[in-house]
Amino acid sequence: MSNSVSVTAEMSAAVWKIEIAVGSIVAEGDVLLLLESMKMEIPVEAPSAGVVAKVCVTPEQSVQEGDVLVVIDVSA
Amino acid sequence: MDSAALDSPEDPIEAFRTKRDQIRSEMGGSAKLAQLSELGRLNVRERFDLLLDPGSFREVGTFAHSDRVADSAATPGDGKIGGHGLIAGRPVTVVGDDFTVKRGTSSVIGSSKLKRLYEQATTAGNPYIYLGETGGARIPDTMGSDGFTRLAAFPEFGVRPRRIPLVSAILGESFGGSSFISALSDFVVQVRGSCLAVTSPRVIEIATGESITLDELGGVEVHSRHTGQIDRQAGTEAEAIEAIQTFLSFLPSSVDHRNISLDSTASDAEGEFERSTRIATAVPASRRRAYDGRQLAALILDEAVFEIRPLVGRGLITGFSRLDGHTVGVVASQPMFQAGALDVQACLKATRLIRICDTFAIPMVFIQDTPGFLVGRNVEHARLLHSAMQLHQALVSSVTPKMTVVIRKAFGLAHHVMNGALMGSDLLVAWPGAEIGFMDPEVGANVVHSRTLAAEPTPTRNALHSELAAAMAHSTSPYGAAGSMTIDEIIDPAETRSVLRDRISRLADRRIPPPEARPLSYWPTC
Numbered sequence: 172m173s174n175s176v177s178v179t180a181e182m183s184a185a186v187w188k189i190e191i192a193v194g195s196i197v198a199e200g201d202v203l204l205l206l207e208s209m210k211m212e213i214p215v216e217a218p219s220a221g222v223v224a225k226v227c228v229t230p231e232q233s234v235q236e237g238d239v240l241v242v243i244d245v246s247a
Numbered sequence: 248m249d250s251a252a253l254d255s256p257e258d259p260i261e262a263f264r265t266k267r268d269q270i271r272s273e274m275g276g277s278a279k280l281a282q283l284s285e286l287g288r289l290n291v292r293e294r295f296d297l298l299l300d301p302g303s304f305r306e307v308g309t310f311a312h313s314d315r316v317a318d319s320a321a322t323p324g325d326g327k328i329g330g331h332g333l334i335a336g337r338p339v340t341v342v343g344d345d346f347t348v349k350r351g352t353s354s355v356i357g358s359s360k361l362k363r364l365y366e367q368a369t370t371a372g373n374p375y376i377y378l379g380e381t382g383g384a385r386i387p388d389t390m391g392s393d394g395f396t397r398l399a400a401f402p403e404f405g406v407r408p409r410r411i412p413l414v415s416a417i418l419g420e421s422f423g424g425s426s427f428i429s430a431l432s433d434f435v436v437q438v439r440g441s442c443l444a445v446t447s448p449r450v451i452e453i454a455t456g457e458s459i460t461l462d463e464l465g466g467v468e469v470h471s472r473h474t475g476q477i478d479r480q481a482g483t484e485a486e487a488i489e490a491i492q493t494f495l496s497f498l499p500s501s502v503d504h505r506n507i508s509l510d511s512t513a514s515d516a517e518g519e520f521e522r523s524t525r526i527a528t529a530v531p532a533s534r535r536r537a538y539d540g541r542q543l544a545a546l547i548l549d550e551a552v553f554e555i556r557p558l559v560g561r562g563l564i565t566g567f568s569r570l571d572g573h574t575v576g577v578v579a580s581q582p583m584f585q586a587g588a589l590d591v592q593a594c595l596k597a598t599r600l601i602r603i604c605d606t607f608a609i610p611m612v613f614i615q616d617t618p619g620f621l622v623g624r625n626v627e628h629a630r631l632l633h634s635a636m637q638l639h640q641a642l643v644s645s646v647t648p649k650m651t652v653v654i655r656k657a658f659g660l661a662h663h664v665m666n667g668a669l670m671g672s673d674l675l676v677a678w679p680g681a682e683i684g685f686m687d688p689e690v691g692a693n694v695v696h697s698r699t700l701a702a703e704p705t706p707t708r709n710a711l712h713s714e715l716a717a718a719m720a721h722s723t724s725p726y727g728a729a730g731s732m733t734i735d736e737i738i739d740p741a742e743t744r745s746v747l748r749d750r751i752s753r754l755a756d757r758r759i760p761p762p763e764a765r766p767l768s769y770w771p772t773c
Contacts, residue, residue, distance in 0.1 A: 181584075182561070182584055208586070209586035209618075211535055211582060211583075211586040212533070212535050213537040213583050214536070214538070
């Protein structure tokens with residue numbers, strides 16, 4: 172992959188809802204998925220525009236800080 | 248250079264120049280300098296070059312050396328280098344441990360130099376910066392009662408009220424002196440790969456048999472994520488120096504200087520309109536949906552918050568920003584972490600910020616969206632009660648003007664200690680959707696109606712709970728508080744920035760109490 176950005180979890184949480192799939196075209200700031208922690212839904216946004224290359228998590232999975240959630244190909 | 252003069256040892260001026268230049272260029276010897284360079288680290292003079300405006304360093308104590316006769320030739324500067332200089336044109340005083348001279352260890356003369364420069368910085372009213380990596384007190388100098396008792400434990404650095412900003416960088420292995428002074432500082436940055444501790448792993452192992460690495464004992468991860476004993480971490484020495492410069496750009500030079508006010512950085516009318524629209528839409532309609540408190544704060548203030556202790560107490564953002572060009576201390580909820588709930592470290596860092604702001608007469612802005620304090624055994628046993636009430640005391644004792652905007656949730660004591668109702672705020676406003684009350688209605692409904700809910704058949708229990716919570720939520724709207732004048736006003740979210748800008752510009756020329764009448768300048772740094 173030439174130019175990709177890994178989107179990581181900023182905190183320990185459970186994956187609640189995934190809003191994109193591999194191949195989705197996203198703009199900077201689009202919500203990729205929602206995490207759930209302390210009864211709050213925490214949106215994870217695309218740091219830059221691109222195409223979703225990989226979705227590394229599934230709903231209800233728990234993630235730790237630093238875990239890669241989504242990889243976005245930004246080479247286009 | 249005139250070689251005739253060099254050849255003439257009788258010429259005192261030329262001899263002096265040679266000696267001075269030699270001390271400054273050779274330091275503790277070329278082998279030690281090479282060793283540092285191989286480790287990819289800067290020596291203390293190179294650090295000063297990065298920190299200070301070019302050519303502005305004026306050294307004090309170049310010719311100091313150990314008072315032990317046997318060491319006098321081998322200890323140029325006696326392990327500490329220091330003097331005065333400029334950062335962005337503003338006077339500062341800098342000192343640093345010289346790793347090349349006995350590992351920067353502390354002995355009598357070097358320590359006198361730190362003290363002397365601190366006196367000069369205090370008299371002139373300029374910030375004091377310590378670039379630390381001392382190996383601790385020097386042995387054998389300090390083993391006996393004579394040497395030991397002459398090596399003072401920095402009494403002047405602990406004296407309150409504080410009169411000048413004290414800043415520390417931990418740039419190597421720091422035990423003893425530089426660690427102590429970091430704890431007495433207003434701002435501490437630590438570079439990755441360094442160690443901040445009272446006692447070194449070597450001494451620990453000899454004393455107790457405990458084996459521990461430098462990183463495990465006092466690395467940046469330990470302090471930035473666990474102890475909270477540093478304010479920022481830096482990847483490189485250059486980044487650490489930059490953090491110091493940024494921190495000082497927000498602070499006045501001393502308690503006798505007025506708050507820093509740059510020309511207003513507000514954008515034109517069109518830019519401000521766009522900003523106000525973004526502020527109004529930054530907070531999701533659903534009360535369960537989090538958002539990034541850093542982004543909201545950056546929209547409301549002129550610029551992103553320069554955060555203090557960003558990786559502990561993460562439900563709360565504390566740091567510095569500007570509002571209409573004026574430096575402000577910022578305490579803002581971060582709903583992304585712990586739903587914005589306060590814990591022990593959040594209280595400690597908020598207390599620290601209030602202390603700095605009160606000491607240096609910097610106004611503060613609080614942005615509230617908090618469900619309350621974290622609950623449970625862990626936080627209770629980690630001294631939540633005392634940390635919360637320490638923050639309480641700092642808040643109500645401080646005299647610097649403090650403004651609060653309640654964005655969304657404002658529950659329990661967390662509302663009060665974040666500059667809430669009747670806590671001495673200069674301005675307290677709320678958005679129309681704010682919820683202010685003793686506890687979150689969803690929790691409150693469970694507590695108040697526990698028997699009713701338990702008696703309800705399972706299929707309809709959730710619906711009844713929502714109904715009961717909604718009834719409670721009705722009373723948490725801000726109109727109750729506005730009706731009794733315990734908040735000043737309910738504002739349109741889009742006018743948040745203009746309300747705060749208007750207030751801070753009115754405060755800019757206020758009468759400021761003398762330093763002695765700012766209670767938190769007497770407050771300890773840790």
